[in-house]
Amino acid sequence: GAVVSQHPSWVICKSGTSVKIECRSLDFQATTMFWYRQFPKQSLMLMATSNEGSKATYEQGVEKDKFLINHASLTLSTLTVTSAHPEDSSFYICSAWGSGPLNTGELFFGEGSRLTVL
Amino acid sequence: SQKIEQNSEALNIQEGKTATLTCNYTNYSPAYLQWYRQDPGRGPVFLLLIRENEKEKRKERLKVTFDTTLKQSLFHITASQPADSATYLCALDTAQAGTALIFGKGTTLSVSS
Numbered sequence: 001g002a003v004v005s006q007h008p009s010w011v012i013c014k015s016g017t018s019v020k021i022e023c024r025s026l027d028f029q030a031t032t033m034f035w036y037r038q039f040p041k042q043s044l045m046l047m048a049t050s051n052e053g054s055k056a057t058y059e060q061g062v063e064k065d066k067f068l069i070n071h072a073s074l075t076l077s078t079l080t081v082t083s084a085h086p087e088d089s090s091f092y093i094c095s096a097w098g099s100g101p102l103n104t105g106e107l108f109f110g111e112g113s114r115l116t117v118l
Numbered sequence: 119s120q121k122i123e124q125n126s127e128a129l130n131i132q133e134g135k136t137a138t139l140t141c142n143y144t145n146y147s148p149a150y151l152q153w154y155r156q157d158p159g160r161g162p163v164f165l166l167l168i169r170e171n172e173k174e175k176r177k178e179r180l181k182v183t184f185d186t187t188l189k190q191s192l193f194h195i196t197a198s199q200p201a202d203s204a205t206y207l208c209a210l211d212t213a214q215a216g217t218a219l220i221f222g223k224g225t226t227l228s229v230s231s
Contacts (some may be wrong), residue, residue, distance in 0.1 A: 043122075112159065
């Protein structure tokens with residue numbers, strides 16, 4: 001079964017509103033989670049590294065005030081797209097390295113969240 | 119600049135044939151190279167990991183090679199099936215604690231029956 005759960009899978013919102021996406025690690029603790037963004041037929045682009053209990057690290061060109069990341073517990077990271085605009089429409093995917101028995105070297109991904117901003 | 123390239127955007131083959139996908143990289147020194155499968159509208163799923171000191175890795179019908187001199191990995195699916203149709207992503211892992219994987223754009227494989 002899934003070891004990283006992401007919610008919601010689909011979200012449609014009006015321009016100017018904010019949308020929150022949750023990413024949970026199931027059965028393991030994740031001090032670090034990664035948020036990727038993917039446009040159609042494009043690569044997964046790393047947006048930011050979410051660190052439990054501290055500020056996220058954003059990749060160059062990603063607006064931290066636009067994409068708010070909160071990693072308040074060892075099993076939950078959230079990405080909030082603030083004042084969303086149509087150009088923010090994309091597929092957002094979170095991921096985490098497994099820990100404990102799940103420390104296998106693979107990166108576990110959530111199912112992704114498809115955001116459409118009207 | 120650092121770059122990861124997967125040889126083609128799309129690959130079409132007939133059922134039963136071997137699919138070979140290529141991943142080339144420049145200006146990286148990965149400790150590991152990983153391959154993932156991604157189905158439309160889904161998150162990637164891990165397939166195989168190969169270390170820099172390994173030449174080849176196999177798992178059922180999958181085989182991965184890693185040539186650090188050529189800076190290239192080949193991913194083979196033997197006896198391909200229509201269910202193998204998906205996008206395959208290669209990813210570089212520097213193995214530095216807390217760092218993310220860097221992905222190629224992917225190759226979309228279509229296996230026709």
